[in-house]
Amino acid sequence: MDLVAEDLQAFAVFARHRNFTRAAAELHVSQPALHTRVRKLEGRLGAKLYVKRGRQLELTDVGERLAAFANDSRDRAADFLRTLGAVPPRPLVLMAGSGAFLYLLGDSLKKFLARGRELRLVTGDADATASSVRDGSVDVGVSAFAVPPADLEYELLAQYPQTLIVRSDHRLANRRTVRLKDLQDEALVVPPKDRPHRQQLERSMLDQGLRWSVAVEAEGWELLVHFVRLGVGPAIVNGSVRTTASVRKIPVKDLPPVRYYVITRKDPDDRVLELTKALT
Incomplete structure (x- = not known):
């Protein structure tokens, strides 16, 4: 089987980005050209190298192994050249x-x-x-x-504990700790549905038979805090997240x-x- 080194390194760049647009830009090639390279590699190997799940591209097991092989080959070549004083460490x-x-x-x-x-x-x-x-x-x-x-x-x-963040005028603002049942019928500020934090929250609320709704979906902890500060609704965040004086942080006792x-x-x-x- 003839695997061209240039195609392998192109796939390694795609594997790092998991995005054809960004990978093609880094490689200074067109997206169709990069698609063609990846399809050729799939044809030579007789296996899919990536799959699409929702909005995300994920490497298959074969794709991960091929990317690892490509990166290992790159690193071994670079290590050899460094012994000759030819290239600095990456x-x-x-x-x-x-x-x-x-x-x-x-x-x-x-x-x-x-x-x-x-x-x-x-x-x-x-x-x-x-x-x-x-x-x-x-x-x-x-x-x-x-x-x-x-x-x-x-x-x-x-x-860090998982913490509820609320404005100082919220009904739970003076609590030292809360449990999920205290959020019955709340409209929460949450990450998008494909985020692990959101998925864990949904499972935990479902396990306890609790009703709740989405006030707004927000990407990133800072935006969640921003919406809480505006009064859109409370949110559950990692305890490491920093807030301002207008926002209270309250540990949630029944979340890991x-x-x-x-x-x-x-x-x-x-x-x-x-x-x-x-x-x-």
Whole structure:
């Protein structure tokens, strides 16, 4: 089977973005040309490399393995050239969610970058982060996992309670803690339906037979807080989320804590270990 190195690296870029538009722009090729390359690889391998789930593109198992092979080949070639003094080390790649970058990683990243280390930062949800670490397009990932991926190295970074945020004039504003039953018939500010946080909330409310409705869907913790501050409705967020004095944070007793993990591939090299240590 003849796999062209150029096509493999093009697929590795697509696998990192999981988006044909952004991948084609990085590669300086047209979207049809990139589609053609990926289809040719699928034809040679006799297997699908990605599938579409809702608005998201996800790599299949074969796609993850092919991307990992492409990235490993790239790294081995770069390592060899570095032994000849031909190329400098490539920047490490760190992927995390926007909330982790906003509320969790800032000080650690400042200290790491102050050492003169090169680092490329990309955002992604938990599934994208785990998949990108597996295929080698990302060196270190930080995300919230209910159960950390067993096939990767992981270390607990932090954990926070899930908290209800309400305006100071809300009926629950003076409570020290709340339970989900206290939100019966509330209209809540929530993430979109495909987000894990929203899905867990819906399952938990359904398990307790509670009625509730959507006041507004909002993408990102900052926008959720903004809508709460406007009086659109309360929201449940990770306890790490920062608020203003006009918003009360109240722990929700019957929701599990949110645990953030640092994840890497097995047997990380010294540079990856240095970054992991800096974050933890």
